[in-house]
Amino acid sequence: MGMGNGKPPIVEIAHLSKSYRRGSQTIPVLEDITFDIADGEFLALMGPSGSGKSTLLNLIAGIDKADEGTIRVGGVDITSLSERELAAWRAANVGFIFQFYNLMPVLTAFENVELPLLLTGLSRNERREHVELALQLVGLSDRVDHYPAQLSGGQQQRVAIARAVVSDPAILVADEPTGDLDRVSAGEILQLMDRLVREFDKTIIMVTHDPRAAEKARIIRHLEKGILTDSDGQPASPVAGS
Amino acid sequence: MAIPFSYSLRNLWTRRLTTVLTASGMALVVFVFAATLMLAEGLRKTLVETGSYDNVVVIRKSANSEVQSGVDRAQASIIESQPEVARGTDGRLLLAKELVVLINIPKRESNKPANVVIRGISPASLLLRPQVRLSEGRMPRPGSAEVIAGKSIARRFKGGGIGETLRFGMRDWTVVGIFDAGTTGFSSEIWGDVDQLMQAFRRPAYSSVSFKLQDVTAFDQFKKRVEGDPRLTVEAKRETRYYEDQSEAMAKFLRIMGITLTVIFSLGAVIGAMITMYAAVANRVVEIGTLRALGFQKMSILAAFVMESLLLGLLGGVAGLSGASFMQLITISTMNWQTFSELAFSFTLTLDILWKSLLFSVGMGFVGGVLPAFRAARMNIVEALRSS
Numbered sequence: 001m002g003m004g005n006g007k008p009p010i011v012e013i014a015h016l017s018k019s020y021r022r023g024s025q026t027i028p029v030l031e032d033i034t035f036d037i038a039d040g041e042f043l044a045l046m047g048p049s050g051s052g053k054s055t056l057l058n059l060i061a062g063i064d065k066a067d068e069g070t071i072r073v074g075g076v077d078i079t080s081l082s083e084r085e086l087a088a089w090r091a092a093n094v095g096f097i098f099q100f101y102n103l104m105p106v107l108t109a110f111e112n113v114e115l116p117l118l119l120t121g122l123s124r125n126e127r128r129e130h131v132e133l134a135l136q137l138v139g140l141s142d143r144v145d146h147y148p149a150q151l152s153g154g155q156q157q158r159v160a161i162a163r164a165v166v167s168d169p170a171i172l173v174a175d176e177p178t179g180d181l182d183r184v185s186a187g188e189i190l191q192l193m194d195r196l197v198r199e200f201d202k203t204i205i206m207v208t209h210d211p212r213a214a215e216k217a218r219i220i221r222h223l224e225k226g227i228l229t230d231s232d233g234q235p236a237s238p239v240a241g242s
Numbered sequence: 243m244a245i246p247f248s249y250s251l252r253n254l255w256t257r258r259l260t261t262v263l264t265a266s267g268m269a270l271v272v273f274v275f276a277a278t279l280m281l282a283e284g285l286r287k288t289l290v291e292t293g294s295y296d297n298v299v300v301i302r303k304s305a306n307s308e309v310q311s312g313v314d315r316a317q318a319s320i321i322e323s324q325p326e327v328a329r330g331t332d333g334r335l336l337l338a339k340e341l342v343v344l345i346n347i348p349k350r351e352s353n354k355p356a357n358v359v360i361r362g363i364s365p366a367s368l369l370l371r372p373q374v375r376l377s378e379g380r381m382p383r384p385g386s387a388e389v390i391a392g393k394s395i396a397r398r399f400k401g402g403g404i405g406e407t408l409r410f411g412m413r414d415w416t417v418v419g420i421f422d423a424g425t426t427g428f429s430s431e432i433w434g435d436v437d438q439l440m441q442a443f444r445r446p447a448y449s450s451v452s453f454k455l456q457d458v459t460a461f462d463q464f465k466k467r468v469e470g471d472p473r474l475t476v477e478a479k480r481e482t483r484y485y486e487d488q489s490e491a492m493a494k495f496l497r498i499m500g501i502t503l504t505v506i507f508s509l510g511a512v513i514g515a516m517i518t519m520y521a522a523v524a525n526r527v528v529e530i531g532t533l534r535a536l537g538f539q540k541m542s543i544l545a546a547f548v549m550e551s552l553l554l555g556l557l558g559g560v561a562g563l564s565g566a567s568f569m570q571l572i573t574i575s576t577m578n579w580q581t582f583s584e585l586a587f588s589f590t591l592t593l594d595i596l597w598k599s600l601l602f603s604v605g606m607g608f609v610g611g612v613l614p615a616f617r618a619a620r621m622n623i624v625e626a627l628r629s630s
Contacts, residue, residue: 058624061535063534063535063623063624063627064623083540084539087534087537087538087539087540088537088539090535090536090537091536091537091538092537094535094537096532096535096536098627100528102529102531102532102627104249104529104532104533105256105529106248106252106253106255106256107246107248107249107252111246111248115533116536116537118244118245118246119536119537119538
């Protein structure tokens with residue numbers, strides 16, 4: 001089934017449910033979510049706090065477990081993977097961009113970007129080439145040996161983006177990527193993400209509160225009380241962008 | 243698949259104050275551990291080097307040392323006539339009938355009296371012990387009230403220096419020579435003519451008979467014949483064995499005491515390391531969540547934190563050992579409980595003690611780090627990331 005950009009889906013979510021237990025209470029977070037994300041899409045997930053958008057992102061990224069339903073990414077049903085397999089799958093298929101960058105403070109920009117490549121079979125020289133390319137892409141070739149504390153927030157987030165793309169994963173997940181940045185830096189980060197989609201055909205799934213960030217996305221989906229809706233507030237049809 | 247080594251190393255460096263304090267705790271324990279082992283080793287080495295393999299010591303049966311032993315003149319003559327006794331180049335027997343007596347003389351520094359071994363020697367005594375050589379003065383003249391003192395005695399006891407006099411056996415004895423016996427127990431003895439000393443102390447019997455074997459392998463047949471002879475009530479031991487037996491009780495005591503103490507101390511150091519590592523894990527929850535999200539397996543997280551703790555232990559071990567190695571410069575003296583005499587010896591660091599100490603320190607690091615590392619590895623990724 002075609003989608004907004006006419007490409008086949010890379011993420012297929014079917015009847016996904018997730019709830020948390022607090023004491024004896026069960027609090028539903030996501031209820032029977034079904035939708036697809038096309039390859040090369042830039043999707044923004046919006047919604048009030050506690051709406052379950054971060055939980056949905058975590059499930060797609062394979063760091064949380066669903067109660068029911070399936071998530072297929074690039075044809076692989078990740079809900080059936082063991083914890084060990086899931087870790088290996090994440091290393092190969094998911095790039096993470098966090099609100100607070102989550103760089104290792106004791107590692108240099110180069111070493112931070114190199115981390116995901118340590119989980120691949122690449123040689124030392126190949127790793128260096130990839131890391132240099134990624135840092136060049138985010139415009140930080142001159143900050144290779146800097147530690148995170150020596151970089152501005154915007155620069156740190158760009159290092160984090162380099163780390164997310166360096167192993168060429170199938171999807172990039174971003175949780176409030178501009179949430180900790182000033183307007184100018186946030187604008188630069190969004191521009192960079194937009195470039196990744198346009199020039200490098202990356203698929204980005206982004207959770208955000210920031211309407212300016214959502215504007216950059218090609219599709220916006222809203223989550224409210226665990227139910228997915230289209231931009232106009234109507235319950236979403238199973239196929240996005242229709 | 244491993245988190246880089248530099249990650250563990252640099253985290254230690256980043257919180258260097260905590261690292262240094264924790265490692266110091268472990269260093270102290272390793273210091274005590276290594277020092278007591280070095281002490282036991284020093285004692286063992288001193289006593290064992292005192293003997294030589296081709297010498298035989300004959301003492302009274304069931305006597306543990308020469309001090310308790312008595313071999314009368316008739317028995318000594320029978321031993322003298324055995325065919326295993328070697329002869330020197332001048333054709334004389336390489337056999338010494340000796341007397342060992344303990345006397346009490348005051349130390350130079352504290353003026354406190356301590357027990358010292360006086361050995362009555364025969365002309366062959368020096369030939370039997372090539373490690374002993376006269377470094378100053380001359381040998382005592384037979385029939386005179388003259389003695390020579392080991393260099394440890396000369397330095398540490400009143401009246402032990404050359405030209406000075408010692409009073410014992412109701413006579414004054416002039417020290418006419420100083421002998422150097424290296425690190426052996428002889429350095430803590432005073433030697434004089436055996437006949438003079440037997441008279442002075444009114445002893446009718448020798449303490450021991452020592453001799454050199456003509457053939458090193460003939461010991462067993464000698465021992466069997468002599469110990470089976472109904473006229474003799476003696477026991478024969480190789481000299482090395484004799485001195486090793488003497489060191490054993492003390493060295494064992496030191497080792498057991500040292501290990502017991504350090505095991506108790508190490509509990510404190512391990513708890514210190516554990517607190518440090520739990521704090522390290524608590525401070526890096528987000529980092530752990532991130533690494534897990536990036537695809538690092540639980541085992542990699544576990545390994546990284548265990549590595550950090552092992553490095554901490556190793557740091558403590560190296561610091562403790564380098565402190566302990568300076569102890570080699572110190573010579574101490576203690577009572578040899580087998581002979582009840584003073585014995586001077588040094589802390590001795592051996593390769594064996596070196597690796598045992600390092601292993602011990604790394605072991606402390608491991609025990610301290612393994613629980614915190616498990617906590618890190620088992621963290622829920624989503625919860626860890628949320629704690630930012």
